[in-house]
Amino acid sequence: MKAGYVTLVGRPNAGKSTLLNRLIGEKIAIVSDKPQTTRHRILGVKPVTGGQMVFLDTPGIHKPMHRMNQRMVDAALDTLRDADVVVLVVDAASPPGAGDRFVLERLETVSRPVILALNKIDLVKKPALLPLIESYTKARPFHAVVPISAVAGDGVDALEKEVLAALPEGEPLFPEDYLTDQSQRALAAETIREKVLHHTRDELPFTTAVVIDRFEEPSGDQKLFRIHASILVETASQKPIVVGKGGEMVKRVGTEARYDLEKQLGGRVFLDLHVKVRGDWRDDDRLLDEMGMRRG
Numbered sequence: 001m002k003a004g005y006v007t008l009v010g011r012p013n014a015g016k017s018t019l020l021n022r023l024i025g026e027k028i029a030i031v032s033d034k035p036q037t038t039r040h041r042i043l044g045v046k047p048v049t050g051g052q053m054v055f056l057d058t059p060g061i062h063k064p065m066h067r068m069n070q071r072m073v074d075a076a077l078d079t080l081r082d083a084d085v086v087v088l089v090v091d092a093a094s095p096p097g098a099g100d101r102f103v104l105e106r107l108e109t110v111s112r113p114v115i116l117a118l119n120k121i122d123l124v125k126k127p128a129l130l131p132l133i134e135s136y137t138k139a140r141p142f143h144a145v146v147p148i149s150a151v152a153g154d155g156v157d158a159l160e161k162e163v164l165a166a167l168p169e170g171e172p173l174f175p176e177d178y179l180t181d182q183s184q185r186a187l188a189a190e191t192i193r194e195k196v197l198h199h200t201r202d203e204l205p206f207t208t209a210v211v212i213d214r215f216e217e218p219s220g221d222q223k224l225f226r227i228h229a230s231i232l233v234e235t236a237s238q239k240p241i242v243v244g245k246g247g248e249m250v251k252r253v254g255t256e257a258r259y260d261l262e263k264q265l266g267g268r269v270f271l272d273l274h275v276k277v278r279g280d281w282r283d284d285d286r287l288l289d290e291m292g293m294r295r296g
């Protein structure tokens, strides 16, 4: 039997969370086209013949400008240290730059096998791949290099095989039917945030957070979850954008989040959303603690 922790790392927006969901076969991590979507480490277990792979999705590694971002990067680097195997996810559709070098530097001290996953190959012409692979392999040795498309699924089986082969021998780390360590409460907050991310742009995706104020599980025969949540923004001028004309935006976010959550939680959902201004919440340690963001 093979078993171990597989950390997915890379710069923001490379496709780590899309890959996690694809590998696990369920949506456990939110995804968006904005960078810095993932703010926590997310664990997903994949049972396979001959072993168990425990994947750890991480926040994109970047230069932190706020305490929240420092915690995000710390979470990614801590998770890197827990890894038996590391998968470096890079966006093959964008030329390697300073952000990629920054990530590669963070991998210099890693002694475990590092597999390079060249993601988004659906956007790349084949001849462009070889020079890209060369530029990465010049920077450091990789245990294997696998071109993939996390969205379309191409190459993901090959990646899985490489990962399994690189894992140490061992007994399963989690029970057979274990999927993720993410609580229903955290899942609710993340799902709401994903909908906010989809409908906002500019600085708003970065300045928004979601806090669950109350989470009531169904009681009795009634399969109804009651969730009260606050969408935090940083300035008074951001609030009307998230609320929308006549509350239209927050309503849309609520409807879309409820739709996803009803499927994921397997019950009906009552969702009560409020938009609140919390100046500088990204530098507020107490609030970041409350949100469950780990201190480095």
Ligand SMILES: Nc1nc2c(ncn2[C@@H]2O[C@H](COP(=O)(O)OP(=O)(O)OP(=O)(O)O)[C@@H](O)[C@H]2O)c(=O)[nH]1
Residues within 6 Å of the ligand: 010, 011, 012, 013, 014, 015, 016, 017, 018, 019, 030, 031, 032, 033, 034, 035, 036, 037, 038, 039, 058, 059, 060, 061, 119, 120, 121, 122, 123, 148, 149, 150, 151, 152
């Ligand atoms: N075309 C294409 N798009 C992809 C692929 N994988 C991911 N994406 C898109 O890339 C964007 C970022 O994906 P995420 O999975 O959120 O990226 P991430 O690395 O988790 O980003 P952070 O959480 O911000 O670090 C989304 O719009 C995805 O749909 C792929 O294989 N092909």
Ligand SMILES: [Mg+2]
Residues within 6 Å of the ligand: 016, 017, 018, 029, 030, 031, 037, 038, 058, 059, 060
């Ligand atoms: Mg992510």
